[in-house]
Amino acid sequence: MVAVQFGDRGEGTALVGQTVLEAAKNLRIDIDSFCGGRCSCGTCRVRVTGERVHLAPMDLNEEVVLGSDAVARGDRLACQARIHGPIEVEIPAFFNA
Ligand code: FES
Structure with missing residues (x-):
């Protein structure tokens, strides 16, 4: 189990290999x-x-769906990004107000 933090939305633990979603x-x-x-x-x-x-690492499909600006900001798709160790992410309010 590894620590995962979702900004001010919550935190906990996850299994290595799980997606962020x-x-x-x-x-x-x-x-x-x-x-x-x-x-x-x-x-x-x-x-x-x-x-x-x-x-x-991000694969090409994820990179295409995100677009270059989002990739440059450090965004990831939660359904594609697999956890290898402790992570800290935020959920942008634009999509999840
Ligand atoms: S791209 Fe649709 S749920 Fe991740």
């Missing part, structure tokens, strides 16, 4: 996921913050 759901933290985790809608984006960024 799975971890959030287990902690009852709501992240929009309109396509059901099929890497097509982009609504599950989270912003990586802090020093703890232990996520699997």
